[in-house]
Amino acid sequence: MEVDKGKGEAEETRKVAEADRDTVTLKSSDGKLFEVSKEAAARLSTVLAGMIAGGSIDDNGTDLKQIGSEALENVVDYCNKHANSIPSAALISSSISFNTAPFKEPEEWERKFVDRLSHDALFDLVEAANFLGMERLLDVTCHKISEMMKGKSPDQIREVFNIKNDYTKEELEEIRQELAWAFYDD
């Protein structure tokens, strides 16, 4: 029995070694290929974790038809940076402060990561993070976008989000009166 067991274990190890390339290859909607740390992808994305566990990862490039190459590059960049930053003392200490902090504040490097993105790249990345079930990246990107609303008038916010004003003048006036306290001239 013991011999059998040892043999079984060796086989298992070999299988794991075969399957266990350190990276997975992802293919964007426009056909570009990106390598990403398997460990980080599985840890940060519930969708990729499911694909890796379910064996639906294609060595020649797993198709992600909903994600363009620029957004996928950012996703991969984020995963790889995250892989390198763990386990960092900063992250451990911040996870403790989560218990008391009302907000999961982005790490310094995460802040820098989203700060350098263009407006369109940031919005594309939010959608990609959402599609891939990347909770932390969604947190960081949405946090950044909510910060972009700070100090802006409704008009300026519409511009940021490319939204048309569908209120009539009368409706706006009515709401303004209802919420009169929030208006001031600045």
Next chain:
Amino acid sequence: MELMQELIEEVLIRVPPNEPAYLVRAALVCKSWRRILSDHGFLRRYRAFHRTPPLLGYFHNLYSQGQGPIPRFVQTTPVASPFAAPPLFGCRFWRALDCRHGRVLVRTVDPDYLVVWDPATGHQRRLIVPTYPRAHCYTGAVLCAVDDDGCDHLGCHGGPFLVLYMVADADGAVRASVYSSETHVWGPPSAAVHVDRVFRGDPGVLAGGALHFALMGREGILKYDLGAHLLSVMETPGDFTDMVLVKAEGGRLGFVTMSDGFVYLWTQQQQQQGGACTGWTQRESIELKTVLPTGYQCHTRQVIGFAEGTDTIFINRAAGVFALELKSRRARMVGVRGAYDAIIPYVGFYTPGRSGSRSCS
């Protein structure tokens, strides 16, 4: 490009609650954003996400100072005040007694009423003031009718509430009555308890199913047990003329005093069965000069308030009123100095949804 609705929600949920103006402006962006911000599910998620309701400001009972009238609500948010001005309540004079669970309790004079005011909706409920013979001084409290086990009190300000009204007569006999918004009536007065000195203007502190009010002088603390409808007097470990009651760690009652440039935090020790207090422990001291800019000592009261749920005390200094967070020891100036006997902090989520029908489940 435009974001999908579910992602707009993810963005809006991260708008910080300590600047209510941002959410209001968001509601004016377009109809679908307003729908999101008025949605009960969203508001529940918003409050759960941020967990700790922010300190938005405080009321005080000074009508004028120096040159003339001063606003009765002082905002502590940097951008916009949620209340341009409190309503006048149609009276000659009003006094804020308490603020809790999103409601403000106001006592108006001429005509005499107790008013429960919800600043988020503007809704007011006028109550007849219970009459007591030879009433000498009064105080009161307002709270959600559902206890802490049944309600997180983050969004219950449209729901049922209780009002406690307490009166001391000229001989120092104190009695209390409770009003229920569900039955629309005042309950019978409690048995009287005797105090030598009357209550301060501070709002009460809710801890362990009882409301606590500091008494002037060294007599201590007046306790009203909500379940038992019973008043009692608790002793403090010394003569603290400058004392503000607080809710300390673990929901226990505590108080903060100030002397020789230090803030001291005392908390109640383990309670015996039946709720009797076995004593007090001095937990912590904070040297003021390490947290506040140097300033002259004030002649008026120095510790003037405590905001339940935020662990923040208010200190009146020559330079102004400072809010000091006890846990982080962070202090910031939030208002001008005044001869306040007390301040009544407003803590809560202030969201632009139509919130009239929110209630405790």
